Amino acid sequence: MSEENIFSKFKEHSIAEFFKKNRQMLGFSGKIRSMTTIIHEYVTNSLDACQEAGILPDIYIEIKEMDKDAGKYKIIVEDNGPGIPKTHLGKALGMMLAGTKFHRYIQQRGQQGIGASGCTMYAILTSGKGIHVQSRYKGKKIECDLSVDFKTNSPVMENVIETEDGASGVKIEAEFGELKYEKSNYGPYEYIRRTALVNPYLKITFKDPYGEVFIFQRSSEQIPKKPKEIQPHPLGITANDLLEMAKREKKFNRISSFLQNRFSRITSSKVNEVKELVKEVDFNKNPSEVVWEEAEKIAKAFKQVKWISPSPEGIEPIGGELIEKSFINVLNPEMVAVIERKPAIYRGGVPFIVETCIGYGGGISQTNKKGEIMRFANRSPLLFDSGGCAITETVKQIDWKRYGFKEFEEEPVVVVVNISSPHIPYVSAGKQSISNEEEISDEIKNAIMGASREIQKYLSGKRREKEKEGRKKVVERYVQQFAKDLSELAESGKPEDIESMLHRMIEKKYGE
Amino acid sequence: MSEENIFSKFKEHSIAEFFKKNRQMLGFSGKIRSMTTIIHEYVTNSLDACQEAGILPDIYIEIKEMDKDAGKYKIIVEDNGPGIPKTHLGKALGMMLAGTKFHRYIQQRGQQGIGASGCTMYAILTSGKGIHVQSRYKGKKIECDLSVDFKTNSPVMENVIETEDGASGVKIEAEFGELKYEKSNYGPYEYIRRTALVNPYLKITFKDPYGEVFIFQRSSEQIPKKPKEIQPHPLGITANDLLEMAKREKKFNRISSFLQNRFSRITSSKVNEVKELVKEVDFNKNPSEVVWEEAEKIAKAFKQVKWISPSPEGIEPIGGELIEKSFINVLNPEMVAVIERKPAIYRGGVPFIVETCIGYGGGISQTNKKGEIMRFANRSPLLFDSGGCAITETVKQIDWKRYGFKEFEEEPVVVVVNISSPHIPYVSAGKQSISNEEEISDEIKNAIMGASREIQKYLSGKRREKEKEGRKKVVERYVQQFAKDLSELAESGKPEDIESMLHRMIEKKYGE
Structure with a gap:
């Protein structure tokens, strides 16, 4: 091949083609891991959707063996979440880098808008067909077959049936190849068990390929807080972030008000501190007029000011x-x-x-x-x-x-x-x-x-406890003889009384 | 936020936005690693381009410190490769998932069409501007500033100057922030040294931030072979791969000729073996008519036939x-x-x-x-x-x-x-x-x-050698005395003669 025609081979590719060729980057490497990846992606989406909608999640997962040698399994995941409307169903499950998660600065399990579409991709690659979806959303139920056009990274919906339905939730049913079920540390069972461990408000039912049903009951009825969008903290923000936010700004028309309202922990007195450090920047001008050099100076000044650490609001630890x-x-x-x-x-x-x-x-x-x-x-x-x-x-x-x-x-x-x-x-x-x-x-x-x-x-308390215990035993060994001797020496008192008195004393010294 | 408006937050994103947010996935995590990533991506591209064009590569790399505390460096990489024509320059260096590599089944260092555009991205994010490029290609030189529009993943070329120039090659000059130069196991120097180790036909010159110049001379003048496109081997090909190839087929209009010509190691007799295993598939029909079930059966049959292992042609080990x-x-x-x-x-x-x-x-x-x-x-x-x-x-x-x-x-x-x-x-x-x-x-x-x-x-030979050596020394210790004694006992011969004779004997037994 000469230089003449190498550029005739120049092409552009879609993100779907990229991940199709590099499926291992999405967790589809190895049969066991691929199965866990599928469960992970669907459970993640269900939990995020329930949390967003303020619903106590109840998830059903079933794995059916179709052809073990060929690695073929049917997987069903059903949730009681809010459902997905028809307008967004295709893109949510059949288009990579589309969704509600990627651009919102918010704590969720998913954050890329790739996972579920990656599963649809894997179904197509290993079974020849996409997934079957039922989505109940606001009184309507939509049911369809869904796949991805890799060339364009766009969803393809077929056999669409729309009916009325009062319930809400998403049910996905799909066949996959190149999978293997195993009850190991890397399989779906362990994944589900650990998910239950850190999500106490979750009820999850799992039917494994042998027909055995495991129910992980919720240990708390406390509905998890809805995630909140978080404003960025000035410490460490890059010049580029600042510049992009300034260019996008529509509401606040001065740099000072923009800084005060779009960042966490920036008060008017903090704005003044920053101003002092970058006197050459006019804080009254419109954020859209900020240039790179100014953004860089402000970002640098941010690092010199003392800030309160970021607000825990919006971050939701387990507790x-x-x-x-x-x-x-x-x-x-x-x-x-x-x-x-x-x-x-x-x-x-x-x-x-x-x-x-x-x-x-x-x-x-x-x-x-x-x-x-x-x-x-x-x-x-x-x-x-x-x-x-x-x-x-x-x-x-x-x-x-x-x-x-x-x-x-x-x-x-x-x-x-x-x-x-x-x-x-x-x-x-x-x-x-x-x-x-x-x-x-x-x-x-x-x-x-x-x-x-x-x-x-x-542990060291336990060790001391053991030592104490040892001393107590040694002392107790002599109690009876000592009580007898004491009673004889003093020529008064019953040995039994002295003995029980001594026991009380020992208990007081060595007991709890 | 209620379910009402969560879908109003639904958005689609470009691959450039994805990697901008997840720059660590491209190797931009940590200041030292980020610098090595930049060197890696440019050297990789230069080596691939030279190999494709049959040119003995000669690469110049310079790293200049601009502001150490701020992590600012200027990096220059220049090669003597074929250059990139104006028509493709923007996309090659300023658009992700575009290029000549991703879709060709061919052994190259790069394989994603992301690396160099990722560097342009990093320049923008950390210095506020893109890269400066000079490309000499077929008598023309084009010089420009190049950046990426993240929203659309498309290149932006500015200040374009075109002149005539007889030489060929690409020179990239860019400023980056958030970097750190270190002569550790993870820095550019080690990267370059190891690259030289396994690419003996490469000459590479490196000027480090202290002005020291290191020249790694080529130890072989043998121009590396041009990479060859490789046909897939039938063993293990998936049904999906087969189906996609069949759908794309334009030249061969029967399944049998398609299989014989598009796969490595499939001869007509092998086609017959496969036919025997999947009698229900008509091998005379057009590849474009193949359905999933048929592709699946053929792929399964492939695994039952004995094949010659894949041709080493097209794979180019170092040797x-x-x-x-x-x-x-x-x-x-x-x-x-x-x-x-x-x-x-x-x-x-x-x-x-x-x-x-x-x-x-x-x-x-x-x-x-x-x-x-x-x-x-x-x-x-x-x-x-x-x-x-x-x-x-x-x-x-x-x-x-x-x-x-x-x-x-x-x-x-x-x-x-x-x-x-x-x-x-x-x-x-x-x-x-x-x-x-x-x-x-x-x-x-x-x-x-x-x-x-x-x-x-x-190592065990060496150990034996040492033991032998030990025995030899022990024997030699007695030679002089023994020679003297022997001479006296026999009443003939000079002790010196006997001694040198004994030494020869020992040498013969214990020597090499």
Whole structure:
């Protein structure tokens, strides 16, 4: 091939073609992982939709084996969410990078607008047909077959039937190939179990390929808060972010009012502080007139001013009490320590909260699992790609011996870490691994060290308890003889009375 | 927010907006890594273009510090490749998923059509302006400023100057922020050094921010072969691939001739074997009439027929001799073992070749590095995300003690693995980590075990050598005395003569 014609090969491609060729980037690599990815994407969407609509989620999942050797399964996922209207159904499930999530600065499980359409893609690639959908929305039910035109990344709806229906929710039914069901740490069962662990208000029913039905009941009736859009925090915002926001601004016509109203924690006195640092910028001019150099100077000045840390409003951690309750429910450890950190920020003012829960002994000792790490992001379990994940790497860096442990891998200990943020920095579109941003790693480290100290106190307390117990036993050994001797020496008192008196004394000293 | 208006928030997004928000997926996470990513993307493009055009590459890279504290650097990359014509310049460097690489089944370093446009994006996000380009192509030189319109994922060319120019090549000059130069294992210097290691025909000049100039001379004048488009191998091709190819077919109007001409290793007798297995499909009908069920049956039948493994044509490994030469040049180890595996296939007939080179001791001992793994994909160094990479994971699984090593991490050993394929299954668009496909891991394992055995032979030979040496010394200790005694006992011969005779005997037994 010569230079003459290489440019005749120049083409443009759609995002759907890209992910079709690089399906592993969406989590479709390996038969077991692919199945978990499908369950993950649908459950994620259902939970987000229910939370947005203020509905207590009730999700039904069924996996039917069609042809095990060929890896063919039918998967059904049904929720009681608000449903999707006809106008948006195709794009929501059959067009990549379309949806309500990508552009809103809001804490949700999904954040890309790719997942569900990726599942439709995988159905087409492995079974030759798309998915079958029923959506009940505001009194109407729409039922159709849905697939993707890869060339144009656009949805194709066929066999559309519209009827009246009072209920609400989405039901997806589809056949997939190149899958494998396995009740391992990487399969749908474990994914569902962990989802239930950190979403106590969720009821989820799972029928596995052997017909066995598992019901995870909700342990709380508290409807989760609706997610809130969050304003960016000035700390670390980039010049480019600032410039883009300024150019888009329609309501506020001076830089000062724009800054005060579009950012979190910027008060008028803070605007004045910033002004002092960048005297060359006219804060009365219209935001649309801001140029790069000015945006850069303001962004730089932001870093020199002292700010209140970002508002926890809009970030919705699980909450220490609920984690502890769920944890005890599911794993029943001998000792639990929970740490909920304050909101922090990473790269450009993205706020996040780290929570951790460490369980030790008890039910964990019985499972025979040692040094287990359970990772979550916005309450979604992360089962794969643990190698490069900030959570795993941080846990491994902890010097566990400082906290009275042997090696982490040798102890009956489970570490749960959940990160909540309007934007989780995933390593890839497969969303199973969190990028190693320094601020996030630091928070994880502090949270784990805090919880470890509590475990340490408990363990060393237990050790003291044992020593005390030992001393008590030694003393008790002599009580009877001593009571007898004392009674004889004093020539008064019954040995039994003295003995019981001595026991009370010992109990007082060595008892609880 | 109620269900009423959540769908008013429904939007579609461009791939450029997606990667702008998820820049870490392209390798832009952390200041050091971001700088290496930029060098990587431009060098990759230059090498691919030169190889395509049959030019011995000569690349110049310069990194200038502008404002260290702010992380501002100017980067210049210039090549002697064929250049890019005006008609394609904008899209090649300022539009994501556009280019000559994505859709061609061909072994290249780049394969996504994202990298260089990602750099333009990063320049805009961190410096407020795009890149400055000069392209010399077929007697014309075009010079311009280039940026991306994120909303539409389309290039914006400004200040275009066209002149006549006899030379060819591309020169890119751009300012970036949020970078950091470091001469570590993750910085540009190491990237360039490793690139030189596996591309012996490359001359690369690097001027670092301190003004120091490093020239990596080519050690071979052999122009690399032009990459060839490869036909897919029938083993493992999916029903969907087959169906899509059949629908696109314009030249061959019967299924049988389509199969014979569009796939690697399908002869007419092989077509007959397949026919026998799927008698219900009419092989005389037009490929465009194939339906999913038929494609599925043919794909299934493919798996039952015995095939010759894929042709190595079109896959271009480095070659054992060249690796060894480069390796000795750069690291000068005491012992080198090279294994070049035969072509194999993974997921759906994608062919690939694994090469490995293990170096032990010598220059490696002097660097004090222990148990180092150097990963390459199509001759591009992979410096990041080693945790989840198939190469790293496989090396760690090897039982090194079986090969006479202590722990891998304690030995002066460097393992080089290069994977060549028209489609490398990267874990993410950042292209630094290879997905753990079973067939690939197996090949890596076999290659490393093969090379390890050679090292083992050498090491145990060395051990025997040492033992022999020891015995020799013990014997030599007695030679003088024995010669004297013998001369006296026999009452003849000079002790010196007997001694030198004895030395010759010892030399014969214990010498080489």
